[in-house]
Amino acid sequence: MQAWRASLLRFDDQGHALFDRDGLLVTSPGADGRQVVLAAGDHAALASAWPDVPVTHLPGRILAPGFIDTHVHYPQTEIIGSPAEGLLPWLEHYTFPHEARFADPAHAAEVAAFFCDELMRHGVTTPLTFCTSHPASVDALFTEAERRGLRLIAGKVLQDRHSPDGVRDETEQSLVDTEALIRRWHGQGRLGYAITPRFAPSCSEAQLRGAGELAARYPDVWIQSHVAENQDEIAWARALFPDSRSYLAIYNDHGLMRERAMYAHCIHFTDDDRALMRDTHTAAAVCPTSNLFLGSGFFDFAAAERVPFAHGLASDVGGGTSFSPFVTMRAAYFVGRTPTTGLHTKPGVSLAPERLWWLHTAGAAHALGLDGVVGNLQPGCEADFVVLDPAATPLLARRTREAESLAELLFALIVLGDDRAVAQMVINGTPLSR
Structure with missing residues (x-):
């Protein structure tokens, strides 16, 4: 004591x-x-x-x-500040080439150690983390977090199409690997596993369906992905899944929306999307620095209160520009204050300092289903x-x-x-x- x-x-x-x-x-x-x-x-x-x-x-x-980061990519640590015209070019020119290197366990281990150093230097005690499509990247990060006693949630990225050689995985093997990683790491000490489709356009119907089946089989694991970040991405997702009502609904149609599911960005939403988030107890990771950096748009804090659904703050490194929760909270305040545009301009909202802090700590824990834990x-x-x-x-x-x-x-x-x-x-x- x-x-x-x-x-x-x-x-x-x-x-x-x-x-x-x-x-x-x-x-x-x-x-x-x-x-x-x-x-x-x-x-x-x-x-x-x-x-x-x-x-x-x-x-x-x-x-x-301790601060909670509800969405961060450890393999993107070294591409912070890489210039690009927008999300999709940024993925093509920087993200995928760097992530291909994580097939090497030694490289993955070295970056995992540096990543954990940065988290802890900035006061982040619980991250929800993307790895790469390589199981070695997951093993490296969990091994490092376990060594430090850090509470961490992470998962192998699923991406079996529209991805270059070096990061694209094979449908059936990706699901086999995911289940093996769940059994190896989930609940080991303070570690948790997240089923991680990269985003709907990178996943086939079969892979998303298999991810949903795993989510049903292991209801206490987490789910994480991206949604409604960028208008080009949205149009692409809708073209690939024309039978789904919206980009967000693609995930629901494949059994991937429930408690302990966290979707990054959630910018270009309708109230129907917000209601779907609320009704399925799914949460949003709000990523203000990456949204500003990539010019994706602004999360609508006022609408998330009007049709309330859980949300927490996130760095989104490496699209995000800093590991620092202070930088993230500051950017969230600026984003909240920015008037929305359209036929009728609406004034922004002034997020109280206590609210910003809550969204990066206890509110983020609530969004992750970890109330009373962290x-x-x-x-x-x-x-x-x-x-x-x-x-x-x-x-x-x-x-x-x-x-x-x-x-x-x-x-x-x-x-x-x-x-x-x-x-x-x-x-x-x-x-x-x-």
Whole structure:
């Protein structure tokens, strides 16, 4: 059993932020080797109940839930910032050639280690991750995450058509490999598997149907893919699957929409699509930096509240431009504020700092079906958290010193923060040096 004393940020069941200026966080060993939060709250109210527990005192620091990245591509780490005219040219010129290299286990292992370093340097404690079509890429990432005790969800990409040599897989073998990887890794420690069709145009009817059958056979695994990111991609998907009502409906028609299913982007949606997300308990990974970088469009936060469905924030590295949750939250704020265009221009929405933070922590956990497990510092949650330094840079220190509310403090961190604000990571109760 151990305890930390510092300012403490967490969320209640309604997503409201709770903040203790002088807080106490007590953790204890739980089941299966997990460290869990035993108590969290005001230090003066809790300290007497834990007189013999050693306390790490961190004055001036903030303990906050570890960030959750709901959509990231570890094989694309090295192509961040690669210029292209849009999504499809970017895939052709950069993504597929780089991903072909992951057939080599040594290359996959080296990138997996660097990828995990970057996640942890930026305060990300739970990523939902695309690998490549090569089983070796999955084994490399899970092996690295297991070594570090990191909670991670990942899967082998399925893409048996409209893909170049080196990344295209074979339909039946891809499904056999996926099931073998589920059996090898899912539920191993804090690891989880995600069935991963790259996107509908890259998958044949048979491959999507087989993925849906696996999803039914293993209901506790995750599903991840892309949808409605780019207008050219949408037209392509609709031409390939003319019997489906919409691009999104392609996945539903193949048994790939349910709880623990996460679809990246979800930009060009109708209300019928939003209702389908809501009714199937499927979630969206909102990727503001990649959408801005590739010129794909903007996620409609107001519409996602009008026809409510679960969503969380994501870096989408390497289309996304940073591993940093601060950069992602900042971009989400800008996207939310941007007026929509069309016959009638609608004003943007101003996402509250507490809401942005929730979408990258407890709200993202909710979207992944991991409520009460990660993304929060309430009793029973796993002890994954970040120690934030609100004075990490001179300008940040000056601004946070003047903050008169929690909203001002969090917004200053969102606008001015970067990896320097992450003073320390605690993974499963173990402090890690930077």
